[in-house]
Amino acid sequence: MNANRPSLFARIKKHIYQQWMLGSQLVALDHWPAHEDHPYNPVDRLNWSIKWHTLANRQAMRWYASLKVVEILAAAAIPLLTATVSSSPATKGLIAGLGALVVVVEGIQQLKKYLQNGLLWGQGKEALKREYYLYRAGANPYDNGHPQQLLASRVEQIVGQEVSKWADLAKGTGDSPDQHAATDPHHDTAHGHGTK
Numbered sequence: 001m002n003a004n005r006p007s008l009f010a011r012i013k014k015h016i017y018q019q020w021m022l023g024s025q026l027v028a029l030d031h032w033p034a035h036e037d038h039p040y041n042p043v044d045r046l047n048w049s050i051k052w053h054t055l056a057n058r059q060a061m062r063w064y065a066s067l068k069v070v071e072i073l074a075a076a077a078i079p080l081l082t083a084t085v086s087s088s089p090a091t092k093g094l095i096a097g098l099g100a101l102v103v104v105v106e107g108i109q110q111l112k113k114y115l116q117n118g119l120l121w122g123q124g125k126e127a128l129k130r131e132y133y134l135y136r137a138g139a140n141p142y143d144n145g146h147p148q149q150l151l152a153s154r155v156e157q158i159v160g161q162e163v164s165k166w167a168d169l170a171k172g173t174g175d176s177p178d179q180h181a182a183t184d185p186h187h188d189t190a191h192g193h194g195t196k
Contacts, residue, residue, distance in 0.1 A: 026055050042152035046132055053125035060118030071105040074098045116169050124162040
């Protein structure tokens with residue numbers, strides 16, 4: 001076996017972090033400052049934002065689904081063990097441990113708000129993609145005047161509104177992304193996206 005080759009555990013850990021959890025890809029996107037030697041192009045900012053939102057949404061939803069699966073399995077095992085296994089101290093300890101695991105996993109979900117954040121970032125991604133397609137097609141509101149300046153303004157408006165919603169969620173004072181959409185005057189509820 002090659003001494004310089006990482007162990008199987010190290011390779012699996014690296015794969016999980018980079019590919020499944022998407023952490024390194026998000027970190028790479030957040031490299032700052034931006035390249036000052038290139039002229040500002042709002043389409044570059046839009047593409048960057050769409051990529052970030054896609055990765056952040058995917059990561060949050062993966063965490064949410066994984067924690068829910070663990071929680072459901074642990075919760076389902078409790079009555080099964082209670083009904084089928086003897087009432088030895090070891091079994092009681094296992095059942096208590098599973099109950100504690102359910103509480104801890106639910107607490108993590110409440111603290112990190114993976115579902116809410118995933119939905120918020122997914123909605124942000126769709127709003128940004130909508131702007132991209134309107135801009136590329138030269139459709140209203142990009143069909144007159146200065147489309148690049150308008151695109152820059154609208155992209156920053158979408159990102160700014162999303163940051164405010166995220167801050168509300170983080171403080172625990174915010175509504176769900178769907179409730180924000182319902183109170184947003186620029187949101188087209190019939191089609192599930194903004195009308196900005």
